[in-house]
Amino acid sequence: MHHLIIGELPHLTVGAVVFYLVYVRTSGLQHVAVRTRLLLLSMGAFTGITPDISKLLLGDLWAHTIWCSPVLATFIALYYHKQFRFWRIWAAATCTILMGHLGLDLLDNGVALLYPIIPTEFELALLAKQDMAIPVALVACMAIGFMPRVSFKTCIVFGLLICVAYVGYKAVVKVQIEEQLRLAYGHYSEKRPTTIIPSSDFTKPFTYSIMSRHFRMYGHSTFTAKLIEEHKMFNTHWQVVNEYEHDGVLYIECVGSGKNNSDVRAVFRSTDYEQWDRVEDGTLRR
Secondary structure, rough: HHHHHHHHHHHHHHHHHHHHHHHHHOOOOOOHHHHHHHHHHHHHHHHHHHHHHHHHHHOHHHHOOOOOHHHHHHHHHHHHOEEEOOOOOHHHHHHHHHHHHHHHHHHOOOEEOOOOOOOEEEEOOOOOOOOOOHHHHHHHHHHHHHHOOHHHHHHHHHHHHHHHHHHHHHHHHHHHHHHHHHHHHHHOOOOEEEEEOOOOOOOOOEEEEEOOOOOOEEEEOOOOOOEEEEEEEEEOOEEEEEEEEEEEEEEEEEEEOOOHHHHEEEEEEEOOOOOOOEEOOOOOOO
């Protein structure tokens, strides 16, 4: 339940801000009373999580598609049409669902936007579900906006710009990580399954893993896109502790568990990173 609530915070905050901005823009309001402002924000927050409510109750994917967004927005507009203009609520709700929910899902764990025509989930994998950068930025800007003689609209627009900049930063870091992994580990296997997963830890924006025929490598990146290798396994049960190249021959020194849980060291050599032979005698140069 805790992770579910945390995962909905980006939808709640982005939904509230987008709904408010679209409604104010379409209505041409210059000054919005505090009571109306709070009502619009709460409507937007609810609208932002509407697709997940449908998924939780009905277990369907329809609410997470671009086809269903205007339909959900219609129901929301009908519910509030006695208090606000129907088409203004409909426009605000549609934009909120598309940007505040489907857009965020596209940035984190993926969403089947074109289901059922294309059931494949589209995923950019830039944000983690528990990433609090966006909710914190928007809540802080909204709080400042409620202060006397401060433009609420300007504050939340600034908050959105911070969020866009943060997503852009994560995109740049991921591209740099992909290039570094290609240069550093491309020789292990041409058909290497590489996985890069966003993290909610700002000091470790992404974690990565590479699975090839002989190797399994795990690590993370720093906020400056520097790669930190944490663990490397050879043939599933040997942990790589050192590597060395001499006269075109590649050597790796590994540690494994032997009888009585004792450490067993072994050295393997190869010329192509595909065929490896164990060296019975000798140690790896350091």
